[in-house]
Structure formats: structure tokens, C-alpha cells
Amino acid sequence: MAKILMKGNEAIGAAAIKAGCKYFFGYPITPQNELPEFMSRELHKVGGCFVQAESEVSAINMVYGAAGAGARVMTSSSSPGIALKQEGISYIAGAELPCVIVNISRGGPGLGGIQPAQSDYFQSTRGGGNGDYRLLVFAPASLQEAVDCTMEAFDLADYYRNPVMVIGDGMIGQMMEPIEFNEPVKRELPEKDWATVGTKGARKPNIINSLALDPAELEKHNIKLQAKYKEMEENEVRYEMYNMEDAEVVMVSYGTTARIVKNAIAALKEEGINVGLIRPITLWPFPHKAFEEIPATTKALLSVEMSMGQMIDDVKIASSGRWPVHFYGRSGGMIPTPDAIANKVKEILGGAR
Amino acid sequence: MATQQVICAGFGGQGVMSMGQLLTYAGMIEGKNVSWLPSYGPEMRGGTANCSVVVSDKPVGSPIITDATTAIVMNLPSMIKFEKDLVKDGILLINSSLIDKKPSRDDVKAYFVPANEIANELGNAKVANMVMLGAFLELTKTVEVDSIVAALKKVFGPAKEHLVPMNKDALERGAAAVRA
Known part of the structure; x- marks a missing residue:
């Protein structure tokens, strides 16, 4: 089609x-x-x-x-x-x-x-x-x-x-x-045999x-x-992993924000900084197992959200203290820019190189 | 192709949303990756309207445009608002029928198209947006004019097919206006 x-x-x-x-x-x-x-x-x-x-x-x-x-x-x-x-x-x-x-x-x-x-x-x-x-x-x-x-x-x-x-x-x-x-x-x-569609005198009522x-x-x-x-x-866990190979920082982001994150990843790549993305497609159940695939090169995680920091709680649970977890977010209808996200990554890595 | 990130802006009724949609539709017809994102929110009649269009051979990342390759501005408030979002050497397409000021940036390529005058000469003020779109296509070759025409037919439907020739004329006149 x-x-x-x-x-x-x-x-x-x-x-x-x-x-x-x-x-x-x-x-x-x-x-x-x-x-x-x-x-x-x-x-x-x-x-x-x-x-x-x-x-x-x-x-x-x-x-x-x-x-x-x-x-x-x-x-x-x-x-x-x-x-x-x-x-x-x-x-x-x-x-x-x-x-x-x-x-x-x-x-x-x-x-x-x-x-x-x-x-x-x-x-x-x-x-x-x-x-x-x-x-x-x-x-x-x-x-x-x-x-x-x-x-x-x-x-x-x-x-x-x-x-x-x-x-x-x-x-x-x-x-x-x-x-x-x-x-x-x-x-x-399964048949919806629990539905309340009338007993027709043939069965006990469904409640x-x-x-x-x-x-x-x-x-x-x-x-x-x-x-x-x-x-x-x-x-039912669904997620996408993106650009994970040799990632120094792994960002975690979902929905439209993850697309802005991908722009930031492309810009950072041009500067020689390798950054990955875990994108939950199901927020619940949260993709804990994606964190098992984070490479040894990764120094820190960064949760990027259009909020003041909510998913970061799940990122911290999933990281189990293995990596420091940072946050970048905008709220109230303000949308993060790729530049601002890239700058946050550089700040985490200790300044631009 | 390089990724085209286009902002179309003007006041409500100038057809900036449909201009962006036609470009998006035409890109899809050509099998390119596209997105169209409108501004939405409380706005008074005659207020500003804009949309962001991305056309690319790669999957579209952010549908929001922070580094526009082109801004098509149909009125002065739109030029003031969006010229700063252009990349260096980006294209600023100015509707000179309604904008009598020069842009404040000198590191962008500005083109002046008297879109309303041309549309009036064609006999329908409503095709000013198509004049600007024609100029844009001539400068960037983002999609073929034929694809825009195919998109027009899909968007208008058979009942308004008789409007297609006038829209084609408007695209051509816009192209001629920026042809060196």
C-alpha cells in the first residue's frame, strides 16, 4: 500500500x-x-x-x-x-x-x-x-x-x-x-466470555x-x-538502541525528544564524540534489559526529557548505580535544542575538546 | 541531496501552511523522507502562522528546525522572527510586496519576490504562496515542479482540477523572478 x-x-x-x-x-x-x-x-x-x-x-x-x-x-x-x-x-x-x-x-x-x-x-x-x-x-x-x-x-x-x-x-x-x-x-x-451482553437465560450473569x-x-x-x-x-518491552558502539555517554530519551537527541548525536559525531541512545518505546514496562547492553566505553548516562526530570527515576533504577546519571530537560512547552543537548554531553565529559 | 530544512511563515490566510504541505507531499511522492510541523496555539485572526518542513534522503530526525536552510517569509513580522534561524549562506525568500525592509543579516542569500503583484497579474491573489514556492524550487531544486503539481491534484481533488493551470503558472512566474 x-x-x-x-x-x-x-x-x-x-x-x-x-x-x-x-x-x-x-x-x-x-x-x-x-x-x-x-x-x-x-x-x-x-x-x-x-x-x-x-x-x-x-x-x-x-x-x-x-x-x-x-x-x-x-x-x-x-x-x-x-x-x-x-x-x-x-x-x-x-x-x-x-x-x-x-x-x-x-x-x-x-x-x-x-x-x-x-x-x-x-x-x-x-x-x-x-x-x-x-x-x-x-x-x-x-x-x-x-x-x-x-x-x-x-x-x-x-x-x-x-x-x-x-x-x-x-x-x-x-x-x-x-x-x-x-x-x-x-x-x-481469547473469547470475551466475561462480557455483559445478556445471559439469554442460558448462563449465570457476568459481573x-x-x-x-x-x-x-x-x-x-x-x-x-x-x-x-x-x-x-x-x-511486551520495546525499545530502540542507537549508535551504541564505543559510546562515551549513553542518552536515554523517548518520543519526539529522542529525535532531537539523534540530531545532537549526529552533531557530536562530527566533533569526534561518540554518544549512544536508548529509546524506550514502552515506558511501562521500562526497558531495563537495554541497560545490560551498554558498552564498556560508557562513562555516564544522560536522561533527556521535556520535563523537570521524571523518567530519570527509572534510568537510575535500571543503571543500578553502575554509571552516574545526569539530566537535561526543558519544560512547560519549551523544546530542547540539539545544541543544548550536545553542550550538556560535553559538560559531562569535562568540557569541549 | 542535502537535508532541506524550510520554514514557511506569514499571516493567517496567506497559504503558508498549504505551501509547506504541498512541498511535504511532493517530497513523499518522490520517495524522500519528509515531515511537516505547524505552529499551533492561541492566535488572533490575521495573526502569524508558520510551519517547518524537512525534506531529506535520510530519516528525518527532529521535525523542529533550529538551523533553517531556507526561510520563506510572506510578511514583515515573519522576517523579523525567522531570519535569525537561518544557517550561514541560507536562503531568505522575501515577499517584497509586503516587506519593504532589508534583512538585518548580511551572511544569508536574500531574494526579493513581489509575490502579491505577480499573483494579482495572474488574476488570483491567493496564489502568492505558489509564486514563493516556485521561487524556492528554482533556487534549491528540493523537489520537481511536476511533483508539486501531482501533489496539488491530490490535495485539491478532481472538483478543483481547473485551478491547477493557474497554480502551475504561479510556480513558473516565481521561478522566473529569481532566475539570474
Whole structure:
């Protein structure tokens, strides 16, 4: 199939529909508005349904309901809107239902701004809601990757009966790049025999619930959930390693920031400084095993983020004290420049040579 | 080819976004790596608009442009804002119909194209952006004019195919304006 040029928000919507998404519930917020707009225009053509809810809280609970009925369902929002959805996300995770949540993030905290940011790393990976739950979190760096991750997200959500998040910043939402829609690798997906679709008098009712007042029963449920998360950690980690050979410093960066980092790596190479990149594609599970492949030449790690320093916590855990871990970041919608990143690397290496 | 990093800027309605999109589309048709990144945010009617286009034979790194090889500026605020982002010897394409000042830098190659006058001569003020795009292609050969025409047909669709000849004329007049 020939490549087509699409805006990120629309490409994610198109990918969702290709993956069989039939229902979308959302509430407007910049910079992701083209996504619900696209769904409102396109979903009815495939026999689906788009609803603009009266609030984010309402939208995520509509997702809860549709997921409980076994539908492929999605919602999208941007940072403060995703914050509002956290209660529902925790309930959906607790009730073990599949859905896809897209966060085209913006600067925070609070209402913040509308320019690109990555300050929702904690929110995505640490559970913005309550309880011992995890989301599978994809952080694409290009529109092709956004399309691929979105299409696969629906299968993974069904496979694990768990919400899957796709997080991009405003740049991913707003930019245009050539994309093509490729079928994800086929998975054996279990029947949704838990869905509340009516018993027709033939079976006991299915119950979808996240309330368990018996502590022993709730602990048992949590142990079951943990086993599932363990399986995700073993099987779903994605990352890219770039220019690692003889790297003096290894940067860790994700999403669009990783692309700026690659420009900095090219510039440093011209000056004879070899710098590598570990780019997590899944933020959770975090690619701990990538750190086992760091070469002996590496003197330090540098986490580069569009935040004041969030992923750096995971980088420190993954490094296990083997390397000093430095940080460079911009926030509030300010975007790091390749020059500034390169200068930070030189500072770590003890000045320009 | 060298990586082309192009900033298109002007006020809302001058077609700077579509100029950038056509260039991006044409690059994709030619099998090149491309990205198009718009500015977005609160803006008043008639306010500034700009987009960043990267066309390269290598995978596109950052879609944000900090070292522009070309800036196409359609009005004065855009020239003031973006001339500083040009690399040394970068191309500054100035819409001299609306910009009566010289650029402040003397280490860039400035070209003056009276895009609005040329567009008006062609009978449609809206093709001023295509005049500038024609000049850009003549100077940089980033993509073939034919690819822009193919992109136009895809973007406009069959209903507006009758507008293609005028756009082609505008591209040609823009090219002629910078031909030495």
C-alpha cells in the first residue's frame, strides 16, 4: 500500500478504526482535538458510534461501560483531561477490561499550557489512579510508530484485559508524516466470555466490578493482576538502541525528544564524540534489559526529557548505580535544542575538546 | 541531496501552511523522507502562522528546525522572527510586496519576490504562496515542479482540477523572478 501523508491526531484515529475500534467517548482539549473530530466524522461509517461526553469523567465511564460489553473502545485527551480520567482508568484496570487511552500531552501542572511536554511520565507509568495497577504505555517517536502502536494496542488490551495507553506530545498530534497501515502480528485472542451482553437465560450473569470488600479476596485479585503485569514485563518491552558502539555517554530519551537527541548525536559525531541512545518505546514496562547492553566505553548516562526530570527515576533504577546519571530537560512547552543537548554531553565529559 | 530544512511563515490566510504541505507531499511522492510541523496555539485572526518542513534522503530526525536552510517569509513580522534561524549562506525568500525592509543579516542569500503583484497579474491573489514556492524550487531544486503539481491534484481533488493551470503558472512566474 502506498504511503499517505496524515496529521498525527488523524493518523491515530485512522489506525484505531483499522484495528476495529467501534466506539469513542471523549471531551475536547488542545492539542488532540483533530482525533475526536476525525472519529466523529468516520466512526459512523463503520457502524460505530462517537459520543462527545459532558466531561472527561463521563467519557472514561462510558469507555468502562462499552469495554464491559466487550466492544473495542477508545478515548483520547491531553494531560489535565487524562488527570480527570484517572479514577475511571483505575476502575477499568481493577475490573480487568480492555480499552485504549491516548494522551497527546501538554505542559503542566494544573491546566498548564498547550505546547508539547513529557511531564506526564509519572502519571502514565506510576498509576495516576489508586491501587496496585499498571498500564501498558507506548510512547511513539514518529507517526508511523504511532500508527503501529495504536493498531497493536487494541490486540494487547484484549489479550491482557488491561487498559493500554498511547502517549505522544503535541508534536506527534500536530505534525504530518508519511504513514502506511500494516496489520500487527496476529495474536490468539481469547473469547470475551466475561462480557455483559445478556445471559439469554442460558448462563449465570457476568459481573463487572472493581469493589471487593473481603480483604482476602481483594489480595487474591491483586496477586492475579501482578502475575499479568509480570507477563507484560517479560513479553511486551520495546525499545530502540542507537549508535551504541564505543559510546562515551549513553542518552536515554523517548518520543519526539529522542529525535532531537539523534540530531545532537549526529552533531557530536562530527566533533569526534561518540554518544549512544536508548529509546524506550514502552515506558511501562521500562526497558531495563537495554541497560545490560551498554558498552564498556560508557562513562555516564544522560536522561533527556521535556520535563523537570521524571523518567530519570527509572534510568537510575535500571543503571543500578553502575554509571552516574545526569539530566537535561526543558519544560512547560519549551523544546530542547540539539545544541543544548550536545553542550550538556560535553559538560559531562569535562568540557569541549 | 542535502537535508532541506524550510520554514514557511506569514499571516493567517496567506497559504503558508498549504505551501509547506504541498512541498511535504511532493517530497513523499518522490520517495524522500519528509515531515511537516505547524505552529499551533492561541492566535488572533490575521495573526502569524508558520510551519517547518524537512525534506531529506535520510530519516528525518527532529521535525523542529533550529538551523533553517531556507526561510520563506510572506510578511514583515515573519522576517523579523525567522531570519535569525537561518544557517550561514541560507536562503531568505522575501515577499517584497509586503516587506519593504532589508534583512538585518548580511551572511544569508536574500531574494526579493513581489509575490502579491505577480499573483494579482495572474488574476488570483491567493496564489502568492505558489509564486514563493516556485521561487524556492528554482533556487534549491528540493523537489520537481511536476511533483508539486501531482501533489496539488491530490490535495485539491478532481472538483478543483481547473485551478491547477493557474497554480502551475504561479510556480513558473516565481521561478522566473529569481532566475539570474
